Amino acid sequence: MIKLMRVALVLLFILIVGCKEKTKEKEIIEEKKKPNIVLLFIDDYGWSDIGYRNPVFNTPNLNKLKEDGLDFSRAYVPTPTCSPSRLSILTGIEAIRLGMPRHIAIDPKDPDAEYNLWPTDPVQRPSRNYLPLEEVTYAERLKEYGYYNYFVGKWHLGHKGRYPVNQGFDAEFGTTDHGHPKSYYFPFFKEGDPNGFMKNYKEGDYLTDVLTDGAVDFIKEYDKDNPFMLSFWYYSVHGPSIGRKDLLKKYQDAGLEGKYAHHAAMVEAMDESVGRIRKALKEKGIEDNTVILAISDQGGAYTNAPLSGGKKGGNTLGEGGARVPFIAYYPGVTNANTVCETPIQTIDVYPTLVEIASGEKCKDTQINGVSLMPLLKGDTINKRNLYFFRSYEDQYAAIISGDWKLIKYHSGKFQLFNVAKDISEKVNLIGKGLTIEEKLKLDLSAWEKEAVPEY
Numbered sequence: 001m002i003k004l005m006r007v008a009l010v011l012l013f014i015l016i017v018g019c020k021e022k023t024k025e026k027e028i029i030e031e032k033k034k035p036n037i038v039l040l041f042i043d044d045y046g047w048s049d050i051g052y053r054n055p056v057f058n059t060p061n062l063n064k065l066k067e068d069g070l071d072f073s074r075a076y077v078p079t080p081t082c083s084p085s086r087l088s089i090l091t092g093i094e095a096i097r098l099g100m101p102r103h104i105a106i107d108p109k110d111p112d113a114e115y116n117l118w119p120t121d122p123v124q125r126p127s128r129n130y131l132p133l134e135e136v137t138y139a140e141r142l143k144e145y146g147y148y149n150y151f152v153g154k155w156h157l158g159h160k161g162r163y164p165v166n167q168g169f170d171a172e173f174g175t176t177d178h179g180h181p182k183s184y185y186f187p188f189f190k191e192g193d194p195n196g197f198m199k200n201y202k203e204g205d206y207l208t209d210v211l212t213d214g215a216v217d218f219i220k221e222y223d224k225d226n227p228f229m230l231s232f233w234y235y236s237v238h239g240p241s242i243g244r245k246d247l248l249k250k251y252q253d254a255g256l257e258g259k260y261a262h263h264a265a266m267v268e269a270m271d272e273s274v275g276r277i278r279k280a281l282k283e284k285g286i287e288d289n290t291v292i293l294a295i296s297d298q299g300g301a302y303t304n305a306p307l308s309g310g311k312k313g314g315n316t317l318g319e320g321g322a323r324v325p326f327i328a329y330y331p332g333v334t335n336a337n338t339v340c341e342t343p344i345q346t347i348d349v350y351p352t353l354v355e356i357a358s359g360e361k362c363k364d365t366q367i368n369g370v371s372l373m374p375l376l377k378g379d380t381i382n383k384r385n386l387y388f389f390r391s392y393e394d395q396y397a398a399i400i401s402g403d404w405k406l407i408k409y410h411s412g413k414f415q416l417f418n419v420a421k422d423i424s425e426k427v428n429l430i431g432k433g434l435t436i437e438e439k440l441k442l443d444l445s446a447w448e449k450e451a452v453p454e455y
Contacts (some may be wrong), residue, residue, distance in 0.1 A: 034146070035330070035356060036290040037229040038277060039349070041089065042270060043082070043154060043180075043238040046300020047307055047323050049267055056256070058268045061275035062327065065294060067337045069329030070376060074343045076400065078368075079390050080298035080311075080322045082179050083156050085346065086233070089295070090137045090157070090167070092350025092367030094387065098135065099453050101391035102127035103179060104156060111159050118392055122410050125391040126455055130158030131167065136366065138353045139168030139229070145357040148226045151175065152215045153233040160194040169231070173197075173214040181207055181235055184242045184266070206244050208236045208266070212273040219280040229353070232277070237266040239301060244269045263302055288331045291356055295346060296324035308425040317388050317398040317407050318425055330356075333376050340375050343400050345386050348372050387447050399444040406440040414441070 051059035052066055077085045083103040084095030095101065105116040106129055115126035139149040151164035151172040156179045164172040174197055181188045186205040187198055201210060215232050222228055243251070243265025251261040274294065281287040299321035301311040309318020316322065326344070328334055347369030351362035355371045362371055374381050388398040397408040403420035416429040416437050430437060 033289070034227040034359075036227050036281075036286055037142075037147075037353065037356060038281070038290060038292045039229070039231045039233075039353075040274060040277070040292070040294040041086075041231070041233040042294065042296045042325075043234050043236060044298060044301050044311055045237055045267070045270070045296035045325060046302065046304045046310065047296075047320065047325055048304050049237070049263075049300050049302075050325055051271075057264055059271040061271045061278065062294060062325075065274065065278070065292065065327050065329055069292070069327055069336065069338075070334040071339045072326040072328065072344055072372075072375075073339050073341050075295070075324055075326030076322045076343065076345050076386060076388070077296075077298050077324055078345050078347055078386070078388055080316050080324075080388075081390055081392075082238075082297060084390070085297040086155070086157050087131055089297075089346045089349050090131070090139075091135050092138070092347050092364065092369040093135070094347060094368045094389070094451060096389040097368070097451050097453070098128065098132070099126065100128040100131075101125060101389055104129045104158070106159055106177060120393065121391050122394060123391065123396075127391060130162045133162065133166060135167075136364070137167045138350045139164070139231070141168075141350075141354050141364070142229050142357045143168055143170075145354075146226050147357055148222075148224055148228045149231065150218050150228060151231045151233070152218070153211050154179070154235045154238075155233070164231075173218070174211045178235075180238045180240070183240065184208065184236070184244075206269070208234065208244075208269045208273055211235070212276050215273075216276055216280045219277070219284055222284075227357075229357075234270060234273075236270045237263060237300075241266060241301075260302055290331070292327075292329040293349065294325065294327045295349070296326075297346075298322070299324060306424050314393050314395055316390060316392075317395055319405075319419060319423065322388055322398070328372070328376055330376050335378055338378070342375060342381065343386055343402070344372060344375070345369065352376075385443055385447070387444070387451070389448075389452065397444060397448065399440050399447070401436070401440060401443070404436050404440060406437070406444060408444060416440070 048054045051057050051063050078088050079095040081103050084100045087095045087100055107113050116129055149169040151169040153174050155175045159177050163175055176193050178189050182190050184207045186201050186203050188207050241259040241262040243262040247265035247268050251264040281290050299310045304310045304320030307320035309315030309320040351369050351371040354362040355373050386400040394409045394411050399406050403418050405417050405419050407415040414430050417425045
């Protein structure tokens with residue numbers, strides 16, 4: 001009897017150990033099933049600068065990404081300008097709440113200066129020169145879920161000591177102090193190369209291709225068990241508009257003139273980069289387990305027709321300045337060649353990434369964005385207002401509620417548009433007795449009091 005009990009105990013022990021090992025093995029398998037993530041954040045890439053909206057541009061790879069995935073046709077940036085747009089996508093927070101309504105302007109004589117002033121800003125509002133290190137980034141959050149974070153390209157959220165590796169990224173490539181290059185051909189930048197990036201390149205090298213090499217090499221050589229997130233933040237297609245020579249001639253021969261021909265060539269070089277990254281994922285055998293997001297940081301510097309406004313000209317909160325391309329491809333989740341017309345903002349990327357990485361709803365309380373997972377699955381999200389704020393000129397704030405948009409100026413002027421019916425914002429409906437006018441004015445005023453810091 002005692003022998004039988006001993007045998008039974010041994011068998012029970014083996015069973016328990018076996019179950020634990022299987023549970024551990026299952027956890028490892030589930031961990032490996034977490035999707036890799038690639039975020040392609042393109043600079044100054046206009047909503048209309050894409051082949052499926054404008055035949056001037058040759059973008060077969062972005063066209064294919066759209067055919068494979070979901071196109072957010074009404075995606076917006078809360079503060080459409082370089083540094084604040086980066087802050088918002090990285091933290092999920094409206095940039096003005098952290099005191100950054102403009103791009104950073106590092107003073108070489110005082111690089112640690114916390115704020116800058118813009119000479120033509122009518123209200124002389126201070127703007128931060130770096131993202132505070134204590135702010136939580138999506139890289140820091142994804143690290144908690146086992147992700148390895150690799151950063152490529154333009155940072156523009158602070159100088160050395162405030163770089164990606166100081167904000168949750170495990171490694172960085174091509175990061176400098178610059179918001180844009182001197183030239184897209186080597187030597188790329190005037191100065192400010194603390195990582196020694198430029199020493200590896202030579203005359204004739206093109207910056208977009210060099211950065212893409214770094215991103216592709218990372219994918220090819222990645223050998224960790226962890227899932228990865230690759231954040232490729234392009235310098236392109238930000239000026240100076242210098243197209244790759246082989247592509248430039250094609251657009252000049254097609255009749256495009258001046259810098260616009262260069263711009264079209266830069267767009268195609270960037271699109272080639274997207275294709276190379278997708279090819280690397282396929283050759284690695286991970287394309288079916290990799291989420292790809294392609295987004296712009298603000299509207300284009302050239303024509304954004306049929307949208308009004310753009311990066312320059314005092315109407316950056318017009319659709320052409322604040323509305324950007326945003327394509328999402330999540331294998332097994334997004335439906336192919338679909339379009340979502342729900343207004344969203346880039347602050348929504350942070351909680352979406354957290355939900356993708358964790359498999360659970362994002363519980364962060366410091367953010368302003370909402371997860372886009374329901375929309376990626378073809379469902380809906382709750383209706384909400386979207387708010388905008390920047391500080392360069394008279395035009396400075398806006399609100400979107402469904403089809404309606406109100407723009408506010410320091411001088412007291414307002415504009416009201418139904419952007420669903422009037423995509424070009426030609427018919428200003430202020431003073432027409434519409435109930436929505438007063439509601440949006442009140443909502444925007446209340447948001448300003450709550451969100452905009454006092455100095």
